[in-house]
Amino acid sequence: MSFTLENVSQRYITDSGEVIHALADTSLEVPAGEFVCVVGPSGCGKTTLLRILAGFLEPTGGIASANGQPITRPSWERGVVFQQANLYPWLTVRKNVELGLKFRGIDASTRRETAEQCLALVGLGGFEDKKTYELSGGMQQRTQIARVLANDPEIILMDEPFGALDALTRERLQMDLLTIARERKKTIFFITHSVEEAVFLGDRVLVMSPRPGRVVLDEPVRISAQYGRMLDGKELRSTPEFVALRDKISDTIYEGQAP
Numbered sequence: 641m642s643f644t645l646e647n648v649s650q651r652y653i654t655d656s657g658e659v660i661h662a663l664a665d666t667s668l669e670v671p672a673g674e675f676v677c678v679v680g681p682s683g684c685g686k687t688t689l690l691r692i693l694a695g696f697l698e699p700t701g702g703i704a705s706a707n708g709q710p711i712t713r714p715s716w717e718r719g720v721v722f723q724q725a726n727l728y729p730w731l732t733v734r735k736n737v738e739l740g741l742k743f744r745g746i747d748a749s750t751r752r753e754t755a756e757q758c759l760a761l762v763g764l765g766g767f768e769d770k771k772t773y774e775l776s777g778g779m780q781q782r783t784q785i786a787r788v789l790a791n792d793p794e795i796i797l798m799d800e801p802f803g804a805l806d807a808l809t810r811e812r813l814q815m816d817l818l819t820i821a822r823e824r825k826k827t828i829f830f831i832t833h834s835v836e837e838a839v840f841l842g843d844r845v846l847v848m849s850p851r852p853g854r855v856v857l858d859e860p861v862r863i864s865a866q867y868g869r870m871l872d873g874k875e876l877r878s879t880p881e882f883v884a885l886r887d888k889i890s891d892t893i894y895e896g897q898a899p
């Protein structure tokens with residue numbers, strides 16, 4: 641599923657009446673199956689953009705569409721993964737993953753089978769009957785990803801999903817996410833504060849300016865697609881292409897900041 645933004649902008653009005661211009665006119669076309677990473681300084685409107693795409697927020701200007709249809713509400717076709725897993729602690733891992741399917745009225749045996757498949761896909765086969773508080777942070781994040789995958793969304797919107805994880809767990813999850821994105825042909829919109837993560841994962845990296853945010857660099861990347869099967873993560877991060885892209889993107893972010 642593709643998505644587009646046509647002159648999308650966002651102004652918030654705070655409780656004290658202040659108008660915050662969070663997002664300037666932003667236009668973007670993302671074809672089905674593309675992995676787009678978004679980086680930019682804190683407060684530049686990345687999460688605002690994700691909330692608009694998720695259908696949590698109607699933009700104050702412009703139109704956001706998925707497959708040509710205006711986005712007006714949340715939909716299971718657009719799954720959202722947050723920095724915190726937000727799992728239900730009183731439910732097992734399996735029941736957490738089944739929840740969206742249950743809300744959609746899917747029968748119990750299909751739910752069970754789908755949950756098992758998705759948990760196996762994120763490397764949590766055998767953990768189905770654990771309570772979520774028995775899991776590590778990385779395993780909770782895997783469960784959250786399985787919960788989204790269970791709905792088989794065509795677009796996955798991810799807001800710093802690995803930001804709270806230690807470096808090793810983060811790298812493992814990055815590799816697994818790349819495999820899932822390729823095998824399941826998902827369109828992914830991935831927000832991160834890490835330029836390295838963006839270059840590693842993305843087919844394309846968008847850099848946003850400080851508030852009001854707009855896209856100041858739209859860079860094709862495809863490092864993992866090019867080298868992913870030949871090199872391990874560490875080797876890949878030291879290729880000249882990787883280093884050059886990382887520096888270009890970092891420089892663009894820093895150039896946009898006030899001195």
Ligand SMILES: Nc1ncnc2c1ncn2[C@@H]1O[C@H](COP(=O)(O)OP(=O)(O)OP(=O)(O)O)[C@@H](O)[C@H]1O
Pocket residue numbers: 652653654660662680681682683684685686687688689851
């Ligand atoms: N509901 C709201 N009401 C008022 N202002 C808001 C609201 N939500 C966000 N903002 C403001 O809009 C701007 C953009 O916020 P947003 O969360 O989209 O940025 P971000 O790039 O995701 O930031 P970060 O990288 O720190 O998570 C910020 O200045 C924020 O304070």
